[in-house]
Amino acid sequence: MELRAGSQSVKILQDISFEVFTNQVVAIVGPSGSGKSTLLGLLAGLDRPTQGSICIHQTDITTLTETEMAHFRRKHIGYVFQAFHLIPTLTALENVALPLELQGISTGTLRAKTLLQSVGLEHRLHHYPVQLSGGEQQRVALARAFIVRPPLLLADEPTGNLDSSTGALVIDLLWELHQEHGSTLVLVTHDMSLAARAQRILTLRDGAMVNETLPPLLSSGSEA
Amino acid sequence: MIPVSIKLAWREIHSAWSRFLFLFLCIALGVGAIVAVDLFAVNVAQVILGDTRALLGGDVELAWRRAISDKGQKILDSLAHRDIILSHVTEIAAMATVGSPTSQTPLPKIASQLVELKAIDSAYPLYGRLVAEPDLPTAQLLNPLQSDCGRSPCFGALVQESLLIRLNLTVGNELQIGQGNFIITAVLKKEPDRIANGFSLGPRVMISREALKATALIQFGTRVQERYRLSISDSTSLEPLMGELRGRLSQEGAQVSSFRDAQPRLRRFLDQLNLYLGLIGFTILLVGGIGVACTIQGFLTQKIPIIATLKTLGADSSQIIRLYLTQSLILGVIGSLLGVIVGIVLHQGLPLLLQDIIPETMAVNPTVSPILRGLVLGTLATLAFSLWPLLAIRHVSPALVYRQTVDHQQKIANTQSRLTHWRTILKHWWNDRAQVMVSLSMLMSVTGLAMWQAHSPTLGVFFSGACAVSVLLLLGATGILYRVLRHVPIPQRYLLRHAVRNLQRPGNFTKAMTLAIGIGVMLMTTLTIVQRSLLDLIGNQIPSQAPSFFFIDIQPDQYPQFVKVLQQNFPGSPYKLVPVVRSRLTAINGQPIDPEEHKGQRNGWYFTREYVLTASRDLPKDNVLSQGEWWDHTMEADSDGATRIPSDFPLVSVEEDAAKHLGLTLGSTLTLDIQGVPIVAKVGSLRQVDWGSFSINFFMILQPGSFDGAPFTYIATTRVPTTLEVPLQQAIVAVMPNVTAINVGDVLENIGRIFHQLAMGIQALALLCLVTGSIVMIAAISINRYRRLHELAIVKALGASRRLLVFSLGVEFGIIGTFAGLVGLGLGCLLSWSLLYFFFDLTWTFDLILLSTGLLLTILLSLMTGFLATYRLLGFPPLSVLRQE
Structure with a gap:
């Protein structure tokens, strides 16, 4: 993966190859600027690699057009950001229902309500993001990511903007939802205690994969 | 249930309505002008078509x-x-x-x-x-x-x-x-x-x-x-x-x-008037469209994070474009609704401006159809002008959600530079199918709307073609000026440099502002120059020897009495008496003329009008023979003074244009009906007549003796000093009450007054176009107000006084005003020259005072508008701005 700034280009990621299996939880760790977020973005099809390929569910997403990628993403990938990225002009309920509506499903509100209940926000349905605390916002973001029941959930430093107790609550929820929905979970973090809860840990440094820790309870399965 | 996308569109407007204030105004003024003119047209039609029996006086x-x-x-x-x-x-x-x-x-x-x-x-x-x-x-x-x-x-x-x-x-x-x-x-x-x-x-x-x-x-x-x-x-x-x-x-x-x-x-005249007023209204809407495009583009720049987020959630570009189009639709409807209110208010004022021209019984009632049409036109125009900036949504990468370092401004600025640099426009045009489609659909929708506005496909196409050429010329000229500015040595003083650099910064809408103001200036210049030339024609170009009075209906037996009154009371005043009879043309070369056939035709009035004939021995002084020969007057009178017609028919000399439209050549015969008595005359010569000389002139002059015995009267002209005009009129009327005195000055004043009113009505609308241009400028400046605020705070914190900052802003807005003025005035001159040359057959004169006043006023307008949009920014204490960073 290269990024271009004016006439100069910088290699952000190179020689990275790994497979993730269904239902697995994989943590990507590494120092700031090591390319963790970029790697996650590539997996979500938000960026395009300059070389190589990425296969998800037997689809090489690097060959998809922008629109095909968007349609693929809306069905297969959930994304949780460090900065939440809720739409400020929509209420919690509307934010959660939005991905379903983008798919043309009009009954999203009911499912969104159930999901918000499951993240403990049934009393905050009609609040706007600005009226919610950081932890609440991230819980809304979690509900939004899970509403389409994505086979693959990507989380980019989901607790990065939260204090430790709120962060722990969010992580517990993330795990609960992951187990409940059976999604494959890839998360980027620099919190090693969080990474330790994963089944595999990939370590990046200067854009290259330097280490892979395989915890003993690795479950095998088909390619995600 | 309302879809979330519509809620999103509405809430974004709701949460930032002040940002759309100028967009609403841009649309409202255009729609207002159109609605006002349409309502006026409907009211006029109601009077003219409503009670046609009363107007005609019978069935x-x-x-x-x-x-x-x-x-x-x-x-x-x-x-x-x-x-x-x-x-x-x-x-x-x-x-x-x-x-x-x-x-x-x-x-x-x-x-x-x-x-x-x-x-x-x-x-x-x-x-x-x-x-x-x-x-x-x-x-x-x-x-x-x-x-x-x-x-x-x-x-x-x-x-x-x-x-x-x-x-x-x-x-x-x-x-x-x-x-x-x-x-x-x-x-x-x-x-x-x-x-x-x-x-x-x-x-x-x-x-x-x-x-x-x-x-x-x-x-x-x-x-x-x-x-x-x-x-x-x-x-x-x-x-x-x-x-x-x-x-x-x-x-x-x-x-x-x-x-x-x-x-x-009258119906045709008012239809034409409404057509032109309507097209000016439509031009205002198009200028407002520039404001719409700028506002939408500025708004999108701020919405990039949201667009990127939507993309990560799986929304494709077309879905997001549709979402923001929905928003434009809502904005267009709100702006147009405001426009309807503006239109109804303007509609009350328009009849006051045109009170001598419009039917006196005209009621000022708002009607539904112009209002609906205004709503549709305004909304469609908003959509058409939003579409282009909305295409930039396709270039927003979803990766922006995590790669925060990528400069959002840069991203849209790149998109904008693509939109403003002609070479890149062309390149992208070819490479980007969507862009081609949008450009074409914009062109087609503007043409379609113009056709609808003009009620004529030909005129609609002509109008939008003229618009496209004007915009291209304006953009080209503006581009050249800003390119020249780039090659001017960079000023040493920071504040000057800052001003000049600011103009060239991508995302600053400099060209859009110049264009919006330039169109208004162009319109005003054109109208002012054309109006001046026409008023000159009416008033100032009357020859000094032109008569001050016409006297009509002098009976033959009053001839000596008339001359006596003049000579006794006003000795030395030049006068002229000409015998006239009224006639109608009934046949050409023996072929009867059916007036019905020529009714309503262009130049058909040559066949249907009443011809005032005279008989003259000599060719009138101001006339020039273009074909044939003047009659040899020595042959016409015998020694006893009795007139004799040498040829089979009396000869007639016909004015050149009339001959052309009537299809007359030398030797053609005309049958003229003089109070029921037909006389046949043969065309012996064609003449050029200078109608502007204000002497008595005729389309047809007969050989002396041709209408002997017909009921002729005399028309007299005379010229007296202004102070003697009233005594002269009184003296003649006192002795000859049947004679009608027409004061040339009064008639010209009357024509001048009506013309002035017409010009006022048209110019009031053109002024509205200039106001809309200013609002576009305010809108464009407001879009970048936060960036400007930040920059001003830094410069202030570094020690610049408010006076210096005002100076720097003044240079920036002054340059915009100068360029808009130069371009608008230049194109206005070109347009007025074409109108005068091709339509009015008048010469265009270079008026340095008018043009330099125009330039100064444009600069002043630009400065005032610029400061109106930024004066509040100057007042913010720098610390409070920088602390928010």
């Missing part, structure tokens, strides 16, 4: 420009037996006097005024209602008690208020017209068969038919309008009657018209 009108022939009278009499009610109205220009016309002093003390006299019978009006004050029965007002008369016998006269003002009279005062004595019995408030006041020679005076006889104004050859109005019963069908009347009366010189074709000229 059918038979009009003569002379007294009716015996045969004609017989035909009219025969109609009385067929369940047809007839009303006879006579119109004539006359002099009304107050004082003692019978006094024998050389210059009697009287006041006189040219009036439009109308004699009515008891059946008048057949349709509609005559309104007078006091509101008494018309018969009573026209025939007052003889005991009320100071001078018996007397008749009643209903007069327009302007006559009372001009002659300092009130109801109950006396008045003389011709040989008749009148007492003013009422003020005329509404005449059902009169549509607009502007085009008249003088105030209306309404009298009875008996009174008209008493005035003795109608003599042989007097310029008169005889109108016979017919009211037919429901059982009589109109078309066969019209056919019959045309067949029986056309040869008698009657113009036969029905209520269905009432007021064709």
Whole structure:
């Protein structure tokens, strides 16, 4: 993966190859600027690699057009950001229902309500993001990511903007939802205690994969 | 349930409505102008088409420009037996006097005024209602008690208020017209068969038919309008009657018209006026469209994080474009609704600006269809102008959600530079199908809307083509100017450098602002130059030797008396008397002319008009022979003075243009009907006439002796110093009450006034275009106000005083104003030159004072607009701004 700034280009990621299996939880760790977020973005099809390929569910997403990628993403990938990225002009309920509506499903509100209940926000349905605390916002973001029941959930430093107790609550929820929905979970973090809860840990440094820790309870399965 | 996307669209507007304030204004002014003009047009149509019977004065009108022939009278009499009610109205220009016309002093003390006299019978009006004050029965007002008369016998006269003002009279005062004595019995408030006041020679005076006889104004050859109005019963069908009347009366010189074709000229004039006003309104909407595009683009720049987020959630570009189009739709509807309110308010004002041109009975009522049309036009225009900036959504990468370092501004700025640099535009145009489609659909929608606005496909295409060329020229010229600016050495002073650099910064809408103001300046310049040239033509170009008075209807036996009054009282004043007869063209080369065939045709009036003929021994001074020869006058008179026609037919010299339109060449024959007597003349020569010389000129001049025995009168012209104009008019009218005096200055003043009103109406709209341009500028500046605020705070924190910052901003806005002024004035000159050269056949003159004033005003406007948009930013303490970072 290269990024271009004016006439100069910088290699952000190179020689990275790994497979993730269904239902697995994989943590990507590494120092700031090591390319963790970029790697996650590539997996979500938000960026395009300059070389190589990425296969998800037997689809090489690097060959998809922008629109095909968007349609693929809306069905297969959930994304949780460090900065939440809720739409400020929509209420919690509307934010959660939005991905379903983008798919043309009009009954999203009911499912969104159930999901918000499951993240403990049934009393905050009609609040706007600005009226919610950081932890609440991230819980809304979690509900939004899970509403389409994505086979693959990507989380980019989901607790990065939260204090430790709120962060722990969010992580517990993330795990609960992951187990409940059976999604494959890839998360980027620099919190090693969080990474330790994963089944595999990939370590990046200067854009290259330097280490892979395989915890003993690795479950095998088909390619995600 | 409302879809989330619509909620999102609405909430984004709701949460940032102040950001869309200028967008609303841009649309509202354009829609307002269109709605106002449309409402005005509908009201005009309601009057003209609404009660056409009242306007014509009957179901059918038979009009003569002379007294009716015996045969004609017989035909009219025969109609009385067929369940047809007839009303006879006579119109004539006359002099009304107050004082003692019978006094024998050389210059009697009287006041006189040219009036439009109308004699009515008891059946008048057949349709509609005559309104007078006091509101008494018309018969009573026209025939007052003889005991009320100071001078018996007397008749009643209903007069327009302007006559009372001009002659300092009130109801109950006396008045003389011709040989008749009148007492003013009422003020005329509404005449059902009169549509607009502007085009008249003088105030209306309404009298009875008996009174008209008493005035003795109608003599042989007097310029008169005889109108016979017919009211037919429901059982009589109109078309066969019209056919019959045309067949029986056309040869008698009657113009036969029905209520269905009432007021064709006025209708055409007002239609044209509304068309041009409407197109100016549409131009305002297009200028407002630039503001829409800038606002949407600026808004999108701030929405990039949201767009990126939506993309990560799986929204594709077309979904997001649709979402923001929904938003534009809502914005367009709100702006257009505001526009409707603006339109209704403007609509109340427009008739005030054009009060002499519009029908006096016109009501100012808002109607539904123009309002709906305004709403649709405004909304569609908003959508059309939003589409282009919305395409930038496709270039927003979802990766922006995590790669925060990528400069959002840069991203959209790149998109914008793609939109403003012509070479990149062309390149992308070819490479990007969506861009091609959007460009085409924009062009097509503007063309479509223009077609709808102009009610004509050809004019719509022509208008949008002209718009496209103007915009390209404006953009090209602006591009060149800003390119030149780039090559000017960079100023040493930081604040100057900052100002110049700011203009060139991507995302600053500099060219859009220049364009928006430039279009307004172009429109104003064009209108001002054209108006000046036309006013010059009316007023300032009258030759110094031009006559100051025309006297018409001088009877042959009054000739010596007229000359005597002039020579005795105004010695040394040049004068000229010319014999004239009125005639109609009935055949060319023996082929009869059917007036119906030429009605409504372009230049058809050459066939249908009344020709005033004269006979002259010599070629008039200002005329130039272009073909043929002038008659050899030595051959025409015998030694005893009797005239003799040498050829089989008398010769006629025809004005060149008339000959062209009538298809006449040397040797063609014309049959002219002089008060029922046909005479045939052969075209002996063609002449060029300078109509601007204000001398007496004729389309057709006959050989002397050609109309001997015909009922001719004399027209006289004379020139006296301004101070003697009133005494001259009084002296002539006192001795010859039947002679009508027309003051050239008054007539020109009247024409000038109407023209001025027209120009005012059009210019008021053009001014609105300039205002819209300013609002576009404010909108464009406001989009970047946070960036500007931040920069100002830093410069302030570094020690720049407010005075210096004002200077820097002044340079920036001054350059925009200068460029907009130069480009707008330049194109305005080009456009006005084309209009004057191709349409008005006038020469364009370079007016340095006008152009430099225009430039200065544009710079001033730009400075004022710029400071209006930024003055609040200057007041923020720098620390509070920087702390928020």
